[in-house]
Amino acid sequence: MAVVGVGVVGAAVGWNLARRGVRVVLVDAGRPGEGVTNWSFSWVNASNKTATRAYFDLNVAGMAAHRDLAARIGPEAWWHPSGHLRWADEIEAEARLFRTGELLTRWGYRVEPCTGADARRRFEPALAVPDDTRVLFYPDEAWVHGRRLVGRLVDEALACGAELRTGAAVRDIATGPEGRVRSLALSDGATLPVDAVVNAAGPDAARVAGLVGRRLPMREEPGAVTRLDCAESPVRRAMHTPHVEIRPDGDGSVVLHSREVDALIGASDAEPESELGLRLHALARRVVPDLDHARIARTRVVHRPVPGDGFPSVGALPSVPGYHEAVTHSGITLGPVLGRLLADEVVGGRRDPLLAEYRPDRF
Template sequence: MPAQKHIIVVGAGIVGASIAWHLTKAGARVTMVAASGPGGVATPSSFAWINASWGNPKPYFDLRLRSMAEWTRLKAGVPEIPLRRNGALCWDLPRAELEAFAAEHASWGYGIRRVDRAETARIEPALAELPELALHVAEEGAAEPVASTLALLADAERLGARIMIAAPVKSLVLGNDRIAGVDLDEGRLEADDVVLAAGAGSPALLATVGVALPIDTPPGLLVHSKPHRHLLNGLVIGEKAHVRQTTEGRIVAGADFGGTEPGTNPEETARELFAEVRSMLVGADDLKLDFHTVGYRPTPADGFPAIGRAPGLGSLYIAVMHSGITLAPAIGRMAADEILSGRRDPLLLPYGIDRFA
């Protein structure tokens, strides 16, 4: 790697922060630019469940499982990251599907086990209604999304990265069949490589250089309680809602981990959802709704991450995905290695940008 290789990272969400940190740690000169504050747009509205759970084909499971392990390494490098491996209970599937999910993932080496009503009560004593069968994965957990992003950015800055917040990128700069930098309100910033990790804002920036990337941005509403005494030990992926308690004591919940369809009246939707959540928990009579968030999840059209160099524009690296919280540590490490050395991790092979050509 050239000693002074300069790389711009566009986007201050958890994925951009991880890529910026890994690049800086590896010796690159990094400038991060972002229109919004630390955490970006999607990250603050994330349920933040770290998992390799159901509905994933084996190659995507393998990537997610690797990233679950990478969270441990990242936490060791940045101890300020608020990561908790507090386990998850799941029964948000019909019994036959739950059994099939358990059998499949166990055969793949996932630490998943069946638990009955009595053991579910021991794991989560505050649950008001107990399923006959649930699945428990002790290795799953959560990372507080904004605090984790702030910790990564602070350490990247300590290592020498330049962090430019409230610096919206107007366009990418195309020159000699390569992306030469970005245009900001205050002028042009040039670099050897540009990493686009701007989530839902990525298609508009790619359009400035004639690149199309199909990304959906489905909304998801989450409710956030006021801080409350301890109720939950880990994550609960139940039929009524998916629920967890943050390090500061807030209950965060959605109809699923991606959030709830907000409908035409998000405030009313939030109140109804919060009532369901309270009914799930013993000792929650004094639990109060504080606020709700509506996040727009950047999801490539086929549902899987879009990671890699843009065809024909080798100096542009794209990293857009839903499940940014689960994937951030692995993507940060793999992307930094590919950008600096040209080595592409085999786990990324199905997720290249050229599949959308």
């Protein structure tokens, strides 16, 4: 079986297949973990996933799967369960945030209201947040170092007998007379005979789906992410401040993202990445003045892998025997749980109810 794409999603699928005894080849056009997974805000949460109860439950299962994974493979270098702080600076936005907080509490999710002064005293001394600002703390949330997590999962998969091919893009998928997946053609000239394939190609998933004649609609949702270098990170956890999201990235590095800055991408007079990075840095310095001394290491605009209706596409496609999909936004939160559920389905035929609304054949 081949897994096409070794980001957080493909690595989680591949490891789960390999440890269940499936002979699996992981194939990546570039290097594992260096796609969107390396340019993500990487916040593990369900507090931002309240669109439907089913999607919220899937993300809660995603959080639990991360905790299980950390216990199984060790949390070193990738797992940071330090909770999340969020606040707003406009009346309407604050009211929405606290209404969602009440809903989350009714759904059994832990949410702790506090003040700006509490947040500085208990969690983040470097924050410039007014003392009386109403802040929410989500104690069970986390951030993940995506590239390192992928590295760990790939190592674990290889130890279970998986094979890894990097720098090899899948260019064609051949099917047999009854439409069953039979082999992959790679850009390095190799042909891989396979019984089945998992499309985990992230933002390029529609192109890979097209190789079996499938049209997978994907949204166009680019995002800009900046990495700052600083001697020591002045922040200890991921945070949604009113205009910019900030988190540590390990080794004296800080990651920034903002939906407001994303809105500037794609306009006819779109700014270059370097300008977007300067904007993100300016927003972040207003909340964490110590970031004044930080230097922009790199800014990247990347594309979120978002299926047409905004929800994951996971499982087999009955019309193409042997073809499976694992394509999702929020893949950092969902990768480990989707990997486990898809492998359960491939190996044991068990279709988990958590995935009932996310079957590929709805498109």
